[in-house]
Amino acid sequence: xxxxTIIYGFINSxxxxxxxxxxxxxxxxxxxxxxxxxxxxxxxxxxxxIMINLIGLPFPVAAxxxxxxxxxxxxxxxxxxxLRVRGMVISEVIATFGVGLAILELFRYLGFTGFExxxxxxxxxxxxxxxxxxxxxxxxxxxxxxxxALGLYLFTRYTKxxxxxRGIAQDEQTALSLGINSDRVAGLSVxxxxxxxxxxxxxxxxRGTISVNEGYDVLINAMAVCIIGGLGSTVGVIVASFxxxxxxxxxxxxxxxxxxxxxxxxxxxxxxxxxxxxxxxKQKELEERI
Amino acid sequence: MLQISNLMxxxxxxxxxxxxxxxxxxxQIVAVIGSNSAGKTTxxxxxxxxIIDTKIKEQRxxxxxxxxxxxxxxxxxxxxxxxxxxxxxxxxxxxxxRHPIFPESDLVENLRIAGYLRKRSEVxxxxxxxxxxxxxxxxxxxxxxxxxxxGEQQMLTIGMAxxxxxxxxxxxxxxxxxxxxxxxxxxxxxxxxRKEAGLTIVVTEQFARPILPVIDHGYxxxxxxxxxxxxxLELMENPxxxxxxxxx
Ligand SMILES: Nc1ncnc2c1ncn2[C@@H]1O[C@H](COP(=O)(O)OP(=O)(O)OP(=O)(O)O)[C@@H](O)[C@H]1O
Ligand SMILES: [Mg+2]
Numbered sequence: 001x002x003x004x005t006i007i008y009g010f011i012n013s014x015x016x017x018x019x020x021x022x023x024x025x026x027x028x029x030x031x032x033x034x035x036x037x038x039x040x041x042x043x044x045x046x047x048x049x050i051m052i053n054l055i056g057l058p059f060p061v062a063a064x065x066x067x068x069x070x071x072x073x074x075x076x077x078x079x080x081x082x083l084r085v086r087g088m089v090i091s092e093v094i095a096t097f098g099v100g101l102a103i104l105e106l107f108r109y110l111g112f113t114g115f116e117x118x119x120x121x122x123x124x125x126x127x128x129x130x131x132x133x134x135x136x137x138x139x140x141x142x143x144x145x146x147x148x149a150l151g152l153y154l155f156t157r158y159t160k161x162x163x164x165x166r167g168i169a170q171d172e173q174t175a176l177s178l179g180i181n182s183d184r185v186a187g188l189s190v191x192x193x194x195x196x197x198x199x200x201x202x203x204x205x206x207r208g209t210i211s212v213n214e215g216y217d218v219l220i221n222a223m224a225v226c227i228i229g230g231l232g233s234t235v236g237v238i239v240a241s242f243x244x245x246x247x248x249x250x251x252x253x254x255x256x257x258x259x260x261x262x263x264x265x266x267x268x269x270x271x272x273x274x275x276x277x278x279x280x281x282k283q284k285e286l287e288e289r290i
Numbered sequence: 291m292l293q294i295s296n297l298m299x300x301x302x303x304x305x306x307x308x309x310x311x312x313x314x315x316x317x318q319i320v321a322v323i324g325s326n327s328a329g330k331t332t333x334x335x336x337x338x339x340x341i342i343d344t345k346i347k348e349q350r351x352x353x354x355x356x357x358x359x360x361x362x363x364x365x366x367x368x369x370x371x372x373x374x375x376x377x378x379x380x381x382x383x384x385x386x387x388r389h390p391i392f393p394e395s396d397l398v399e400n401l402r403i404a405g406y407l408r409k410r411s412e413v414x415x416x417x418x419x420x421x422x423x424x425x426x427x428x429x430x431x432x433x434x435x436x437x438x439x440x441g442e443q444q445m446l447t448i449g450m451a452x453x454x455x456x457x458x459x460x461x462x463x464x465x466x467x468x469x470x471x472x473x474x475x476x477x478x479x480x481x482x483x484r485k486e487a488g489l490t491i492v493v494t495e496q497f498a499r500p501i502l503p504v505i506d507h508g509y510x511x512x513x514x515x516x517x518x519x520x521x522x523l524e525l526m527e528n529p530x531x532x533x534x535x536x537x538x
């Protein structure tokens with residue numbers, strides 16, 4: 001029992017980190033809180049499903065195309081909507097949340113609900129660690145999740161675009177005066193965040209069916225992790241993911257899966273009361289943001 | 291190399307620069323002297339184009355606050371409407387006032403971010419050049435830039451601008467708040483980069499004393515207007531300049 005909680009708590013934490021990574025990245029760089037994030041996650045899931053089942057593409061091709069497509073969608077969202085309201089926090093939140101709402105409810109309206117909407121696992125099978133069964137997909141999630149976090153760390157420190165990300169996250173005008181086109185880089189950061197949402201979806205969704213409602217849960221979880229960790233802080237994302245991840249597992253073990261979502265919501269409330277800028281947050285204006 | 295003609299800048303109805311013209315030849319060090327709110331930063335932001343970015347951002351939000359008139363020609367090209375990031379590519383680089391750096395990144399990372407437009411190999415050789423120019427920075431390599439002193443940050447900002455390999459370097463009050471020794475270090479560095487990198491430099495200051503001896507030409511601005519200009523040594527002898535910009 002304890003072993004199961006430890007192992008599944010770990011996996012659950014990585015899943016949360018994976019979900020929050022893109023949301024946090026975009027915010028940390030361009031200051032844009034992308035509330036269409038959950039919708040993009042679900043959209044990527046349906047996109048893969050459509051490409052496999054209606055167009056007949058092989059899964060790997062569909063997965064890659066879905067990531068590219070979602071990233072481009074993020075870029076378009078930035079170019080067409082966010083660019084004009086950037087810096088006006090309330091407008092950003094309303095605009096992105098509105099877009100997210102429209103996407104999710106459109107899928108519901110078009111009848112994308114039911115048990116047939118599932119994505120394939122990467123590889124079938126399972127593994128024993130001690131007395132605990134773990135299916136391959138969860139191992140993929142852990143492996144790719146950790147590699148992505150590491151890759152992202154290296155990317156922002158050793159590549160031109162990554163360094164430009166760090167530059168405009170800290171001081172946009174200074175970056176601009178060094179020839180870094182801040183509008184373009186901010187657009188890229190939204191595209192990157194959206195692409196990460198798609199990767200998370202393709203990894204995580206095979207565990208169940210794709211449903212519109214999960215889009216809202218994903219947004220809530222991403223927000224919970226980011227609010228607790230401190231918006232824009234990568235260390236914060238990791239620490240908060242493990243805190244919520246294990247809290248959810250323990251709640252699950254003692255009172256059933258129904259209470260899992262409550263953990264995120266209660267955690268948001270507690271942290272906003274105790275330390276509104278989050279555990280590792282530097283963003284003082286968080287109170288205004290959410 | 292740089293020709294500014296009849297520049298006018300309005301913030302709402304306030305005139306920050308009034309019919310301002312100046313000229314900089316290749317290889318010169320030119321100073322713009324003026325007291326607080328004379329319009330020095332406005333001039334620098336207009337030449338570097340940052341003001342255009344501010345204007346665009348304000349327009350997106352529905353405000354029409356900044357109005358520009360006049361013409362800026364750099365290297366024979368009219369850049370009046372050019373986006374600031376494009377001007378940097380042309381070789382026109384500004385070090386903004388109060389030494390802005392990336393506080394969360396360490397010193398070397400600041401330089402590497404600044405090398406955005408350059409090739410990887412050029413980045414590392416220019417970093418070495420910067421450490422050559424400011425040996426003090428070498429032992430602070432891994433220090434977070436936010437924890438550097440004002441003088442160290444100022445050296446770093448100049449180093450960051452050099453990473454871009456500019457043709458014309460604009461320095462907005464680089465000596466502000468520094469000790470006489472640090473001022474001398476920076477003035478020497480300015481002379482050195484002109485000589486070694488063949489740079490042209492425009493520098494603004496409130497106090498004329500440390501900078502006038504090394505400049506080729508100086509412009510004095512009052513309330514956004516050009517009040518007089520001339521070679522550095524000539525300005526040094528000018529009693530009005532002495533009274534207003536030499537401190538006590
Ligand atoms: N963004 C702005 N909006 C409105 N007014 C501005 C803005 N920037 C500058 N001003 C005004 O324009 C005038 C010139 O300011 P500027 O910053 O160019 O002066 P400065 O010579 O750089 O002064 P200092 O030595 O204090 O830096 C000032 O009266 C200032 O209040
Ligand atoms: Mg100024």
